[in-house]
Amino acid sequence: MISFVTVYDDPSSQQMIQNVLSSELQPLCVDDTSKLPAELPPAFLLAFHLSQCQGVGVVEESLKRLVGGDSTFPTLYGSLAKHVNWITRNWDSVLGLIVLSGPGVPANTQTDITELICRLPGERVRPVGFTSPSTLRSGLTMCHPPWTHLENASPGAVQRLIDELCGSDASVESALQLLCALLPFGLLWEASCETSSQSGLIRAKRDVCLDEFQGFERFIADAVLNGIDGIADATRNPAVARIDFRLSKSTATSFMEECKAHNAKVEAKCQTSLALALQFLTDSQSLPEWNSRLGSLRDVLLLEAPEAPKE
């Protein structure tokens, strides 16, 4: 379990941060690191709110210890200074550091801070700026990819953020689940020895052990079963239309190019990327074609991970 710890020196920020993030992450909000409880979670994100101009020299010296080197730093704002020692001590446990610069901080200083913070050890620092909950969201979406998932601050989006911070990628995860649900059909098609026509696929459909699948994989397997009986059934299936699996714009473009390269009769009206993918696959007329298309789908999904679903 990852907790989200926010530290800031402007009390008005507390409600703002909680409004945006609290429902899922239950942030631990304090206005000074000295007020953090002794028992910190084993891993957490840390957010600072910079709203007051403080001693530049102290900040420089402290940050030099973190960043290393003999760089000189421009004017800095910040509660960051008084917290730097704390960060150093607890750096092992800090999964991410977000610096939230308040409305009083000039744009050029925000840039300076951003550049500086980006040089902190590792890649756990995510500088953002905000003035209100809505701009916090948009600020987060403009930063490093993990924060794009906070755009809607929904439970699913936050879960994906957590997954990414834990080292897994929800987009790749769902792509792999999709591919795995599709795999047995081709293997059993080969076993049917009727690899040059769809009759082998229809036979394979009877042999797939659906009991092995659960959740998303079971859903995909069912959709393929329907699709084998007729493309229209699968793509117009309301359940398929509802599934939350979309490709990013660039991935979708490259997928459509793959479809064209295969001369696939894909219909632009397919409501979701999933429907499109299933139609592309179940339209295969032979096993080699099925395997080739599944390979294309794999490359599109895994070489360029799709964006998180919009919720």
Place this chain on the structure above:
Amino acid sequence: MTLEHPSIATALRAAGLLYGRLTAKLADAPLFVAWSSLDVLALRPEYAWLSLKDTVCIQLPNTLANITSALHAASRVSKSADYLRLQKPVGQMDSSLRCLANEIASDKERAAARLSEIHRFCIKRWPGWFDTPLHSLKQLLRVGDRPASTALVECLLKHCGRAAVYDCFKQFFHGAGRDIVNQGPGPSRASIDYFLQGHIDMSDVIEVFTEDPWWPGLAKALCDVSSQIDATGAPREDVDAVSPRLESLRESVSRLSETLDALVGGQKVAQESLRLAESELAEVMDIISKISEERESLRRTVEEECAHAEASVH
């Protein structure tokens, strides 16, 4: 058998390819099944073993015939010593750093991709230990400084085993859920000391221990540390650097536990036993402090030596 994703096993079972007896035979086999490019996955330290010649690798989708034959072939391959070494993080890091050293000279792009994977691996496995040198290495690779990059890699190779060992103690130090010195042995020692000086009664001492019986937790934590050190796959000399201290800690906690259990259990404990317990508590605190100092010293050494390695080539 290692799968890129657990759903692969589900899919193979759904197709009737994976069944009880075969699954058992493949449990420890050097077999890897994945959807992603094996060439790309091989950049990850976790998958360093993919480069071993006896490893059976399959990228999906693949034909039924190829998958079946690979599964059966893998079930007959025995695990080599190299395979076992590359199942543990220090072996994985060591192998990846050696590959990186070669790629710095031959393939800058692949070296940069591998370095990103190494950095991710280190953040996950040993957060905070190698951030600065890896960050420097990224910059050196970017500017094409081969000698300094190689020197930095050698420095990392030298220290990764010992850092992995000391990292196993992180649960005792900052950021951990419990301050093992100040919340356990510290108050316990103080209460015995006050009692022996006549400042408090035995009932007060017993209350301190009853309120927070910390020693079984510490004993378990020490066992966990031992297991974690074994699991790192660090070289013997790195493990031996902390083994004596760890053993002393375990012995002290074991001796302490007898006295403290008796106290909490309402048995009469002689003053001499309390004196011994107080001295064991001091020993426990002293050893933990020393480990903490060594850990911090190693952390500084890693950073300083890496910085020196980088600077010395210029």
